[in-house]
Amino acid sequence: MASEVNTDFLNNKKLDSIAADILKPVGISQGFIIWMGFLGISLMGCIYAYYIQWDKGLIVTGLRDYISWGMYIANFVFFVATSLVGMLISSVLGLIGFKWVKPIARIAEIIAVAFAAIAGLVIVSDMGRPERLPYVFLHGRIQSPIIWDVTVVTTYLAISTLLYFLPLIPDLAIAKGRIGHTPKWLQKTYEILSVNWKHTPEQYAILLKAMRILLILIIPTAFAIHTVTSWLFAVTLRPGWDSSIFGPYFLVGAFVAGSAAVVIMMYFVRTNYKLDKYLTTHHFDMMGKLLVLVSIVYLYFNINEYLVPAFKMKTADAVHLTDLFVGEYAWMFWSVQLLGLIIPIILLLFRFFRKPFAMFVISTVVLIASWFKRFLIVVPTQDHPFLPIQHVPKAWMVYQPTIVETAITFGTILLAVIIITILVKFFPVIPIWEMAEEHHESDHTTQE
Amino acid sequence: MIKKYFTILLILLISLHVSAQVWVVPAENEGKKSPFAFSDSTRKAGADIYVSNCKSCHGDPGKNNVIQLVPIPPDPASAKMQANSDGALQYKLIQGRGTMPSFKNTLAPTDLWRVISYIRGFNEKYVQEIAKNTTGNVGSLQNSQIVLTWISESHQIQATVSGLKDKTIQPVSGAEVKLFAQRYFGNLLIDEARNTDAHGAAAFNFPIDLPGDSAGFVKLIARLSNEEAFGEVKTESNMSIGVPTYRAPLNEQRAMWNVLEKTPIWLMLAYILTVLGAWAFIVYVILQIRAISKAGSKT
Numbered sequence: 001m002a003s004e005v006n007t008d009f010l011n012n013k014k015l016d017s018i019a020a021d022i023l024k025p026v027g028i029s030q031g032f033i034i035w036m037g038f039l040g041i042s043l044m045g046c047i048y049a050y051y052i053q054w055d056k057g058l059i060v061t062g063l064r065d066y067i068s069w070g071m072y073i074a075n076f077v078f079f080v081a082t083s084l085v086g087m088l089i090s091s092v093l094g095l096i097g098f099k100w101v102k103p104i105a106r107i108a109e110i111i112a113v114a115f116a117a118i119a120g121l122v123i124v125s126d127m128g129r130p131e132r133l134p135y136v137f138l139h140g141r142i143q144s145p146i147i148w149d150v151t152v153v154t155t156y157l158a159i160s161t162l163l164y165f166l167p168l169i170p171d172l173a174i175a176k177g178r179i180g181h182t183p184k185w186l187q188k189t190y191e192i193l194s195v196n197w198k199h200t201p202e203q204y205a206i207l208l209k210a211m212r213i214l215l216i217l218i219i220p221t222a223f224a225i226h227t228v229t230s231w232l233f234a235v236t237l238r239p240g241w242d243s244s245i246f247g248p249y250f251l252v253g254a255f256v257a258g259s260a261a262v263v264i265m266m267y268f269v270r271t272n273y274k275l276d277k278y279l280t281t282h283h284f285d286m287m288g289k290l291l292v293l294v295s296i297v298y299l300y301f302n303i304n305e306y307l308v309p310a311f312k313m314k315t316a317d318a319v320h321l322t323d324l325f326v327g328e329y330a331w332m333f334w335s336v337q338l339l340g341l342i343i344p345i346i347l348l349l350f351r352f353f354r355k356p357f358a359m360f361v362i363s364t365v366v367l368i369a370s371w372f373k374r375f376l377i378v379v380p381t382q383d384h385p386f387l388p389i390q391h392v393p394k395a396w397m398v399y400q401p402t403i404v405e406t407a408i409t410f411g412t413i414l415l416a417v418i419i420i421t422i423l424v425k426f427f428p429v430i431p432i433w434e435m436a437e438e439h440h441e442s443d444h445t446t447q448e
Numbered sequence: 449m450i451k452k453y454f455t456i457l458l459i460l461l462i463s464l465h466v467s468a469q470v471w472v473v474p475a476e477n478e479g480k481k482s483p484f485a486f487s488d489s490t491r492k493a494g495a496d497i498y499v500s501n502c503k504s505c506h507g508d509p510g511k512n513n514v515i516q517l518v519p520i521p522p523d524p525a526s527a528k529m530q531a532n533s534d535g536a537l538q539y540k541l542i543q544g545r546g547t548m549p550s551f552k553n554t555l556a557p558t559d560l561w562r563v564i565s566y567i568r569g570f571n572e573k574y575v576q577e578i579a580k581n582t583t584g585n586v587g588s589l590q591n592s593q594i595v596l597t598w599i600s601e602s603h604q605i606q607a608t609v610s611g612l613k614d615k616t617i618q619p620v621s622g623a624e625v626k627l628f629a630q631r632y633f634g635n636l637l638i639d640e641a642r643n644t645d646a647h648g649a650a651a652f653n654f655p656i657d658l659p660g661d662s663a664g665f666v667k668l669i670a671r672l673s674n675e676e677a678f679g680e681v682k683t684e685s686n687m688s689i690g691v692p693t694y695r696a697p698l699n700e701q702r703a704m705w706n707v708l709e710k711t712p713i714w715l716m717l718a719y720i721l722t723v724l725g726a727w728a729f730i731v732y733v734i735l736q737i738r739a740i741s742k743a744g745s746k747t
Contacts, residue, residue: 139708140708141707141708141711142708142711142715142716142719143704143705143706143708143711143712143715148719151719151723155723155726155727155730158727158730159726159730162730162733162734166733166737169737169740195737195738195740195741195744196740196741196742196743196744196745197740197744198743198744200743200744200746202743202746203740203743203744206736206739206740206743207736207740209736210732210733210736210737213729213732213733214729214733217726217729217730221726388515388516390513390515391513
């Protein structure tokens with residue numbers, strides 16, 4: 001692929017029309033201002049909540065001695081999980097040779113970059129003394145999975161950012177002369193970021209080689225990021241966490257959440273930017289099939305994760321599992337399993353439900369359920385330590401997230417949405433050159 | 449037929465259960481009394497001992513926050529606990545049963561009585577009876593003391609007990625002496641309890657394989673059993689008679705639980721090589737962006 005790049009297509013009329021379609025929504029519009037204004041004002045409220053926590057410490061949250069990992073850590077796992085889809089779509093499916101992922105690849109990368117970047121911030125939100133963050137690097141022990149996690153999240157963010165940026169370079173060059181309707185500073189940014197791209201075969205060769213390296217490198221990195229995140233739990237001897245399948249269990253769960261996020265974003269881009277020519281019903285159908293596949297694998301892991309310990313019902317596990325199945329967390333547990341896994345699997349087996357709007361609704365439910373799934377993995381285990389909880393105030397025994405905590409968590413989600421909005425609005429959301437190349441090739445085949 | 453067997457089994461089980469619940473105290477122990485009067489100072493000393501030895505299971509007296517074991521340990525302030533005689537309490541502390549450990553070698557007899565005095569502080573109706581001083585030869589001596597000496601030929605410890613009588617130092621004969629080696633929790637009884645001979649001496653066989661500290665030091669404690677007669681008489685002595693034992697602290701070698709400087713080599717290599725490997729590619733790719741820019745300038 002790298003050696004025989006066809007650059008003829010750049011003079012093609014097809015490219016003009018594709019570029020026109022994709023670049024049309026780029027720039028500042030009234031809708032964008034209203035949307036960003038709404039996000040910005042909401043974020044202010046969340047920042048105020050964080051100010052309260054900064055000022056008073058973690059006492060303003062529901063976290064106490066026994067349940068010290070609550071909503072924040074659940075949120076962190078959710079963010080890392082969702083970001084993993086970048087690897088699945090552009091790398092795994094792309095390298096296998098699925099052509100249909102081309103227009104979706106950049107959407108997946110945007111999600112990867114935004115969620116991986118905010119994942120780091122989410123960890124800081126769980127710190128009572130955030131100004132001590134440098135201590136993690138100054139005094140961290142590499143024996144600790146927490147350090148592995150910090151390392152691997154940073155690496156994944158770097159690779160994802162490059163994987164977003166590299167394929168964007170030719171598009172920026174293509175777009176340079178075609179975005180007269182956008183502000184001057186944006187045009188200037190395009191000029192700088194397109195790094196002197198002239199569409200020469202040599203440049204294509206370099207670019208494709210660099211991308212190939214990243215596409216391969218990101219696979220072990222992505223596996224590492226979520227496996228290590230699962231080890232934060234699995235290396236401790238606690239009922240519900242003491243599991244040897246936590247790595248793959250987290251990984252597959254991540255693909256479920258990430259695929260759902262991609263579908264939601266595809267739907268927004270398709271309807272708001274009128275790009276249904278590029279994000280076709282076929283793409284939604286394929287994403288539906290992907291989502292049902294990963295969901296079935298995830299269901300398989302869930303059955304393993306719950307049925308095997310439930311069959312043995314060891315003393316400590318029994319307390320934990322009873323709490324999930326019929327106890328305090330039963331409503332959440334069964335809602336997540338049914339709405340986030342079983343019902344979507346059944347529905348998505350039918351072509352009718354793999355249409356864009358149905359997919360959008362199902363994916364939204366799946367994504368929300370996957371957030372609560374992380375909550376169920378993180379919190380209930382801490383309710384039941386091996387040594388009984390005694391001689392402590394009542395408030396320490398039950399975890400009740402506070403409004404401040406909820407607002408801060410909501411703020412991190414807003415931040416991710418803001419990053420996504422900016423990337424989607426200011427840069428081409430579908431790879432122009434790759435689409436043009438594809439169209440060109442298909443033109444050839446039909447002519448012959 | 450089966451029903452009948454079941455009934456018999458059930459009755460058996462219930463009776464077993466009931467008998468397990470009753471803690472029989474021998475009559476001679478039932479009547480034992482403290483050699484000293486309970487006072488604020490004994491209660492205070494007892495409270496300290498209680499906190500470090502008893503509270504983790506029996507909770508704070510009167511607050512009914514005992515640990516939920518089977519059987520449930522009674523609250524010391526409860527009527528159930530207070531129904532015991534002083535002697536019965538002492539017997540139960542010494543013997544232990546089930547999850548209740550024996551404090552025979554862990555707490556000195558005087559300390560046991562101090563704990564009992566603390567427990568009685570929660571019973572307003574309690575009226576103390578003090579043991580009558582036992583009289584006899586040994587009882588007439590004052591300021592008794594024990595001296596420990598090491599007899600290396602026979603590998604024995606000799607305890608010599610003496611006391612003052614008519615302002616002269618005289619050996620105490622026929623007194624029971626116990627010798628202990630101090631451990632992390634409680635004391636290890638060395639040999640068995642021995643009575644002093646006419647010279648006031650008692651010899652204890654010292655085991656040849658008892659581990660000492662890195663220099664072989666063992667902390668020995670000798671104590672007279674009959675506190676009713678002598679009061680609390682004990683002596684402590686550090687002797688280098690054990691097997692020198694060096695136990696490397698857990699944080700001495702490279703280990704997962706150690707500080708960064710003592711990371712296991714394999715982990716350090718795995719971590720550094722993986723991170724360097726990944727970032728070498730990332731840096732290489734970033735350099736390619738520059739190469740792209742240069743290639744663009746050529747045309």
